[in-house]
Amino acid sequence: MSGPEPFGARLRRAMDTRGPLCVGIDPHAALLAEWGLNDDVAGLERFSRTVVEAVADRVAVLKPQSAFFERFGSRGVAVLEKSVAEARAAGALVLMDAKRGDIGSTMAAYAESFLHPDSPLFSDALTVSPYLGYGSLSPAVALARESGTGLFVLALTSNPEGGEVQHAVRADGRSVGATMLGHLAAENAGQTPLGSFGAVVGATLGDLSSYDLDINGPLLAPGIGAQGATAADLPAVFGPAVRNVVPNVSRGVLRHGADPVALRDAAERFAEEIRTAVAAV
Numbered sequence: 426m427s428g429p430e431p432f433g434a435r436l437r438r439a440m441d442t443r444g445p446l447c448v449g450i451d452p453h454a455a456l457l458a459e460w461g462l463n464d465d466v467a468g469l470e471r472f473s474r475t476v477v478e479a480v481a482d483r484v485a486v487l488k489p490q491s492a493f494f495e496r497f498g499s500r501g502v503a504v505l506e507k508s509v510a511e512a513r514a515a516g517a518l519v520l521m522d523a524k525r526g527d528i529g530s531t532m533a534a535y536a537e538s539f540l541h542p543d544s545p546l547f548s549d550a551l552t553v554s555p556y557l558g559y560g561s562l563s564p565a566v567a568l569a570r571e572s573g574t575g576l577f578v579l580a581l582t583s584n585p586e587g588g589e590v591q592h593a594v595r596a597d598g599r600s601v602g603a604t605m606l607g608h609l610a611a612e613n614a615g616q617t618p619l620g621s622f623g624a625v626v627g628a629t630l631g632d633l634s635s636y637d638l639d640i641n642g643p644l645l646a647p648g649i650g651a652q653g654a655t656a657a658d659l660p661a662v663f664g665p666a667v668r669n670v671v672p673n674v675s676r677g678v679l680r681h682g683a684d685p686v687a688l689r690d691a692a693e694r695f696a697e698e699i700r701t702a703v704a705a706v
């Protein structure tokens with residue numbers, strides 16, 4: 426009996442049909458205010474519903490940032506549950522940005538929370554932190570394989586502080602970031618059309634030609650828009666791996682709300698810039 430279709434295959438199809446853009450749902454307090462919404466659960470709900478209704482039927486991936494929902498406690502998490510279900514029902518893949526990571530036995534519970542089909546927060550993929558050791562992610566890798574979901578492992582993050590950990594060089598001469606990419610390449614070996622185990626690699630990082638980004642898996646590239654990177658930077662940063670890049674834009678799109686048409690137009694402008702940049706490679 427065949428199991429659920431793997432995340433990598435579902436993502437490849439979504440990227441090929443809808444384009445690779447991932448729009449973030451990041452209800453910052455400042456954005457709620459800009460949208461004329463209160464910094465409360467009703468404002469949070471209205472914000473998230475507007476983003477989902479504006480773009481979930483056209484972008485490949487929506488990425489809710491869990492922190493902005495957790496800020497409101499259990500009622501915020503209830504809004505998150507609803508947003509995930511509505512985005513998936515509209516055809517977007519949902520990447521939960523919760524950046525979980527812990528010792529293996531606890532990691533198993535985090536994985537159940539987001540990657541088990543019976544969970545109220547069931548998502549297509551989850552961001553995870555490997556900095557308790559890549560092996561500590563094993564329960565999440567196992568559940569993702571079983572449930573047809575995916576992981577995005579923090580390898581080379583977009584923030585300037587990330588380098589002190591990720592560029593650190595190990596005794597074997599490889600950097601920590603490169604080691605994470607190596608683990609992911611092994612995870613994805615032989616998977617077609619694309620493996621389900623992705624890396625987070627910031628679009629802000631400049632030339633990454635010293636890293637082997639050929640992991641046969643997706644590369645989530647945050648940093649476009651508010652953090653200063655542009656779609657035009659993608660080919661120079663990612664080289665031939667750009668075909669597997671899922672560029673994320675959150676505030677760069679969200680600042681165009683609360684009008685859903687303006688949000689949709691902003692997402693389409695980013696999608697077009699990305700298409701142009703990638704086609705030139």
Ligand SMILES: O=c1ccn([C@@H]2O[C@H](COP(=O)(O)O)[C@@H](O)[C@H]2O)c(=O)[nH]1
Pocket residue numbers: 449451490522581582583584625627647648649650651652673674675676677
């Ligand atoms: O390295 C990383 C990993 C994750 N993020 C997240 O992506 C978005 C970026 O938001 P923008 O508004 O487009 O800057 C946000 O949710 C981050 O937590 C990242 O930026 N860098």
